[in-house]
Each structure stands twice: as structure tokens, then as C-alpha cells.
Amino acid sequence: MTSTPAASPARPTPPWLFLFLDLPFGAAVGYAMIAMPFWLRQGGLPLDQVGAISAAVFAPHAFKILWIPVLDIGSFKRTWYLAMTTATAALLVAASLVPDPLRNLGLYTTLIMLAQATATTGHAANNALMAITTRLEDKGKAGGFSMASNVGGTGLLGALALWVSEHVSPRAGGIALALVVLASASLALRIVEPRWVDAAVARAGSVSRALGLHLWEMLKDLGRTVRSRAGFTGLVICLAPVGCGALTNLFAGMAPDFGASARVVELVNGLGGGISAAAGSLVGGYVADRMSRRLAYALAGGITALSAIAMLLAPLTPATYAWGTLAYSFANGIAFATWAGMVLELIGHTAATTTKYALFNAASNLAISYVTWLDGWAASAAFFPAGLRGSHGSLAMDVVLTFAGIAVLLVMLAVVRRRGAPATAAEPS
Template identity: 35%
Template sequence: MQARGTRPWLWAILNLPFGATSGFVAVMLGFILKKQGMGDDVIASLVALNLLPHTWKVLWAPIADSTLTRKRWYVLSNVASCATILALAFVPITRGNLTIIEVLVFANSVAITLVGMAVEGLMAHATPPEERGRAAGWFQAGNVGGAGLGGGLGLFLAEQISSEVAFMVLAGILLACTLALRAVPEAARIPEAPAAVEHHTPHWLARIVEVFKEVWAMLRSRRGVVAIALVFLPIGSAAAAGIFAGQIATDWHASANLVATTSGVAAGVAATVGCLFGGWMSDRLGRRRAYMLSGLGLAAVAVAMSLAPKTAVTYAIFTLGYQAAGGVAYGAFTGFVLEVIGTGAAATKYNALASLSNIPITYMTKVLGWASTAYGPVVMLHVDAGSEVAGIALFMLIVLIVKPDREPVPAAADAAST
């Protein structure tokens, strides 16, 4: 029997700061700005600014893979992130201070990308193949749970006490996540090529060269080709979640409070449970199979919602069910990516695939928004379900053409080695 790896729930703790950033910017900070009389355009601009580094983070991922150790990167970047959150406690949230707030939010976002890269590198090296699904599920649970912590808890403290206290408490909690590093082994450094050593190439440059070699080797492999195809397909995009507050809420007679609840804390809980289940599926059924099943789950929820009576109760049930199914997809997708990237330059390889995976979310959100406006929410749900089924069919065709190595079922392989 293979030795057990690092306890999977540690990845949720370490990844909590990554998710918390999106939560406190979009929910807590957005609420405070609105309360100060600023419009949605200001809030949207701040959210977009927070997302900007995540769009381009693959460009500096090789630095995280090839210079300091992963643990040092985590400590430095999490301290920097918490420092920016703490700094917000001393900046009055007013229109006159918007530039300072924008600088702090952007700096926090850059720092938090490095936190994520450090966790991805540590997780890829410390997790045995048979536990990658569970690790992936907990990793994404930390992301989703962190968003709830940063948004939900932050907003609660801001309303009940003050925004200053909210920022201070969040900074303290997220800084404490660093303590989980003590229970996680350090990842191995990327070795330098013998030719680089012979020619006295600087260590950092030699390691960056090796990083790009690893990424190229991954992309040109059969598994890499399948992975690239998968990240462009709409499987598991869960894009309808971004439209549930629109016309569909009106047609299903959902109140503003119900929409807020089902898209807030309750959605976070549902998605977190889904992430853990998706990771479990990935270990039990195999990475590709689990991800395809998660897409079918989303399609089933969308179809069921379109056929159910249009009431507030069914709105709550199916929107939360959709959030849970989306969580399953996130957990299964991360398990699939961990299987493809292996070890080595894990942060660069992970972010190369994760960045591309935002493309189907973007185009499906636009398609579903158009379908809902032009033909109504019911047709939109059918389009969403149809895209999942079509994506799965196309993915199966690609697998038949490319013929990657037969995917082992991790749980079965583990049982055989016992």
C-alpha cells in the first residue's frame, strides 16, 4: 500500500486567502462603496481590477516555480496580501480615496496570485496520484469557502461593528492560514539541466528554461492535447449561475432577499459541498469520467428547473442545486488538471490550463445571456443543458481521435496495491 500523503483538508486552509480576496472585494467592499453613494460602475471597475492579475498570472508563474521555495513564496505573498487588507482599515472608504483603494486592491490581487501558485506547487508534489481528487476537492472548497469568509463574514462585521474591524479581523484570520504550512512538506526544486551547469548559466535562468521545457512537454503530449481541448469546451462552465439574479428570478417569483440568500452564503455552502464530492468522484471514477459526469449533472439540473413549476421554492432548490453541481465540476476539473500536470513546474502548468478554462465561462455567459433575453429563461436553461451534452460528445470524439493513455481509476489502482 502506498504511503498516505498530506491531509487533504490542509489545502482548503492554505487556499482560503485566495478565495477570500474575491469575496471581500465583490461583496464587502462593494457594499461599503454602495453605502457611500457610489454607483455600480465604480464597484464593477474595482471587481474587474481585482480580476485583472488573474488573467495574466501565467506570465509570472515561471518565477514562482523557479526562484524561491514554495513555502517562502506563500509566506511572503500572504503577508503582503494581509498587509494590503490591513491597510484598507486605515483608509476611509470615500470617493476621494478611490485611487488609494484601487492600488491596494490591485496589489492584493497580485500577491494573492502568488499565494495560489505556492499552494498549487506544494499540492502537486505532496499528493499521491490516488489522492489527487480529494486534494483538488478540498483545494476548491477553500477557494469557495474563502469567498464566503471574505464576503459574508466581512460584510457581517462591517455592518455590526465597523469596516475597520472587518478588515483587521480578515487580515488576522488569513495570516493565520500560514500556520498550516508546518504540516505540509516542501516541494522539490526544479533541477537544472547539466548543460546549464556546465556553461555556468545563472541558477534562476536555468530553472526558468526547465520550466518552459516542462510546459512544452506537457502541451505536446497526448494527455496535454486532450487537456487543451477540454478547457475550451463548455463542460462544467456553470455559466447560468451568473444569470440567476436576472429575468429568471422574476419569472420564478423570487424575492430580492431570496436571490441574495441563494447567491450568497447558501450558494457558497452548496458549492463547497459540491467541490468535495467532485474530488471524491475524481478519485473513485477517474478524472475524465468524473468531469464528464459533472457536466451531465449540470445539464440535469438545468432541464429539471425548466420543467418544474415556476415558484420561489423551486427557484431556491434548483439554483442551489446548480451551485452544488458547479462545485462538483470545479473539484473534478482540478483533479483532472493535477493528473495532467504531474510535478515539476506545477504552478506554471496549472495556471496555463486554469487561465484557458475561463474562456468557456466567458463565451457561455454571453450566449446564455443572449438566449435568456431573446427567448426567455426556459430556453436559456435548455441551451445550457444542450451545451453540456454537446461538449461531452465532442470531448469523447477527441479522446477517440487522440487516443491518450488509458486512464486508470485511482481508487482501483490503490486497492490493487494494497
């Protein structure tokens, strides 16, 4: 049996602080998602090579579940966060100082890949700090601020790197992001991390035995969560296509169908998309603290689908592309924030808090991946009528999948309520 801390920590972290603490993650992702491809293409690298480099660079986000459990050993999550964000800043500077990245492509790619690894590890530590240092009634707001920092920061900081590189140099663009990383991460010094002491570990008598017992408790905690009714249904919800926002990965490629210029694409997917997604996240965090967080996530998915329907019914014009993309990004921000509030409520503060968040996050990322593939496939699907080919097909598929995911979520919510499952799967049995 493990000791369970109080639902509210002695010195809770104010939710607004997480508006800044995920900016290091957004900076690293924005650099790799927006700035790096632009610079490589501008230097003459073929698009297929840029795509291969991007796939390699983002690999740590898929494989982080292999090392994230280490963060659950001891009460050092704030230390992990500070160390990883500092490393992220250093790697961004190092990548920016590489002379002629096209001639040193291997070194440049490796440095950015390592920056993704440190950023996603710091991001995991930040998620755990949200779970263990915020009050239960603030989980939604904390998730909303964090997602505003995450999704908004990616677009805004990626655009910042491009702006600085245009007016100064690409080297200065990377250094500017590193300064943002250090400044925002320093606010974590305000967090007071509660000490988690496992009774069995405390009686172990040696460091090696204590480590082994703690790992065993982590495995049991993870197993309890997955086997519990609340935990299992939560995992199914994360795997369902409720609020994936997969079209955000395709909007740039859909632009020619709407006659949108490169400038329009840059504005609505970069600066405008970052602001609208951040605003949606703040709204979602507010809503998630005032109703069932699972139901709030379902409603957010419905709003996302409605924005896609509006775009589907409107004419294929640049104006439709602009307002449709921004509306979808806003709705997706709401969905991401309500998802974060739901998961934070679910995982609690136990032996495997960080690992459990990473598990639910991996399930959600899998849903985003398969919905993105299906939305893209629908653009040329033969079973759709001629009027639903191209971008219309992708929009229609996203709507269908989202409503299907909402149906799954509502069934899972009914199962939990009918059988009287607890709202959280974090308590030990």
C-alpha cells in the same frame, strides 16, 4: 533530460489540509466580489462605476500568467505561498483602514487590486504544492478540499465581511478577513516541499547560467505537455464548456424573473451558495479518486446540466429560484473538484508545474467567460421561442453548451484511450 521525482513524495501532504490553504484566496475574492460592491453601492456610487471598478480589481486574475512562471524557479513554492498570503492580509487591512473609500477611490481600488494580485499568486503556489506534495491516489481528494475552500470560502467569507461590517463596522469586516487569511495560511508550515533539482542546472557552475538553463527547461516542459496527446486533449477539455457553472455569474440578475427578493438572493448566492458549492466539491474530490478523472468531470458536467433542466421545467417562483440555485451550485462544486483532480494528475511534478496549472486554469476561465456571455445573450436571442426568453433562455443555452462540451470531452477521452496515451503529460520525453 530532467530528473523526475517519485510519483509519491517522501512526506505527502494530507489532502484535508487544502480545505484551509485556499481560504486566503477565497477571502480576497469574497471581499472584492461581495463586500466591496455592496459598500460602494451603499455609499451612493452608481452601478456602472461599481462595475468598472470591479473589472479593474479582478484584472490580475487574467494577467497572472505573465508572472506565475517565476514560481517555478527553484523549490520555493511554500515560501511564495506564505509571503503572498501575508501580503494579502496586509493589503486587506490597509484597504479597510482607508478613510472614506468614496473620497479616496483611487487608493482604495489600488489596494484591493494588489490584494487580488497577491492572492492569485499565493493561489498558484498552493496549486503547485498540491501537485507536488500529494500522492497520485489522493489528487482528487486534494482537488475537492481545495475547491471547497475556494468556492465555498468566497461566498462564506464575503458574507462574513458583510456580517461583521453590519454589526461592528466595514473596517472590522476587512480586518476579520485578514485574520482568517493569516490563521489558515499558517497551516502551510506543515508542508514539506520536495526539492526539485534539474541535472543540467546542477552542472551549470553559476547562478545566472543555472537560471537560464532552468527557464529553458521550463519552456521545454511546457512545450512537451502541450504537444503530448494527453496534454493537448486536456487543454481542449478545459476550453470546452463541460463544467463551467457559468449561471452562477447570472443568478443574481435572474432573480426578478422568479420573483425572488433581495433577502433570498443574498442567502442562496452568499451563505447558502458557499455551503452547497463546498459540499459539492468534497463529493467531487471523493468521486475523482475512484474512477477516471476525465470521466468523472464529464459526469459532473451532466449533473450540472440536469440541475439547470430541472430549474428550466419548474415554475418561475422564489422557491424554484432557491432550490435551483443551490442545486446548481452543488453540482458545480462537483465539477470544479473533478476538474482540479484531472489537472493535478495531468501536470505532475516537473520544471514548469506551476506554469502548467496556470495554463490549464486560464483555459478553463476562458470557457467560463464565453459561456457566461452566451448564456446572457440567450436571454434575448430571437431564435428561441417566446417561452424560452429571459431566464429560461439562459438556462436552455447553458444546458445545450454543457452537453456539447461533454461530447467534446468524451471524444478526447476516446482519442487518448485508443492511441494508448499515458494518463499524465508530465513525464519528459
